Amino acid sequence: MNYQKMLEQIKLHEGLRLKPYKCTAGYLTIGYGRNLESKGISADEAEEMLLNDVSDVEQSLARHELLSSKHNDARRAVVINMAFNLGVAGLLAFKKTLDAYRNQQYLTASIEMLDSKWAKQVGMRAKVLSEQMRTGEWQ
Numbered sequence: 001m002n003y004q005k006m007l008e009q010i011k012l013h014e015g016l017r018l019k020p021y022k023c024t025a026g027y028l029t030i031g032y033g034r035n036l037e038s039k040g041i042s043a044d045e046a047e048e049m050l051l052n053d054v055s056d057v058e059q060s061l062a063r064h065e066l067l068s069s070k071h072n073d074a075r076r077a078v079v080i081n082m083a084f085n086l087g088v089a090g091l092l093a094f095k096k097t098l099d100a101y102r103n104q105q106y107l108t109a110s111i112e113m114l115d116s117k118w119a120k121q122v123g124m125r126a127k128v129l130s131e132q133m134r135t136g137e138w139q
Helices: 003-014 043-063 073-086 088-092 095-102 106-114 117-122 124-135
Strands: 017-022 028-031
Touching: 043 073, 043 088, 073 088, 073 117, 073 124, 088 095, 095 106, 106 117, 106 124, 117 124
Parallel strands: none
Antiparallel strands: 017 028
16 A cells, blocks of 8 residues: 555545644544544653643743743743743743742742742642742752
8 A cells, every 4th residue: 555645645635733623523623633532642642742832932931031041950940831831921921930030039939939820720830840949959
């Protein structure tokens, strides 16, 4: 079998949709007809998506000059983690936290992180990340 021709034909018939949609049978679908409700995605696919999404977040944060080498890896990871969770625009709303972070006032940044609606919503995640920001050590 000509596997490449078969794939091209399926692609032509299914069409590529990069955002989820409901197929004609009413199932949530993405890509070239991947039924997310019955098949979902594999762990490898989830890992690849995570790596791509984190890379996008890092690029955006770099444009906002939030990944300076004056901060250690553990503290930069806090900012990436928060942006991944909140979206970059959501993170940018943490003005006091980011001002303290930029000025290497990590205790203040960690306190400001906990003084937020986000911290109440994510619970332990906020506590762990706040401690990581404060100490500069992976938690």
